[in-house]
Amino acid sequence: MKRYYFDVRDGxxxxxxxxxxxxxxxxxxxxxxxxxLSEMAREWVRGRPQHRIAVEVRDDHGPILEASFSFVMKPCAT
Structure with missing residues (x-):
């Protein structure tokens, strides 16, 4: 098996x-x-009008993929 690392960027x-x-x-x-990422998004976006989080996956040789989530809430013009 290979070891993978899951770094997190929160803003x-x-x-x-x-x-x-x-x-x-x-x-x-x-x-x-x-x-x-889905578990973090559910917890971390509460009460924030916008937010971006990402999970950056790497192995012993370096980065291999990134999963990110952006959330924006804004009022609609009426």
């Missing part, structure tokens, strides 16, 4: 994953990033 904050997770392939890493 200007960067949280580095130094532990990582052993997964069988890139598809499993993609699924893990998607699940983590």
């Amino acid at each position: 200007s904050q960067f949280i580095r994953d130094d532990e990582g997770a052993e997964l069988p392939n890139i598809e499993s890493a993609r699924e893990e990033a998607t699940t983590a």
Whole structure:
């Protein structure tokens, strides 16, 4: 199995994953990033008119994919 790391960008904050997770392939890493991102989005956007978060996946050789979520709420013109 290969070790994948899931770093998080929350606006200007960067949280580095130094532990990582052993997964069988890139598809499993993609699924893990998607699940983590959806859980974070549900919790972190509450009460904020706009927000962007991303999970940046890397292996021992460097970055391999990024999953991001942008949320914007604005009033409609009436």
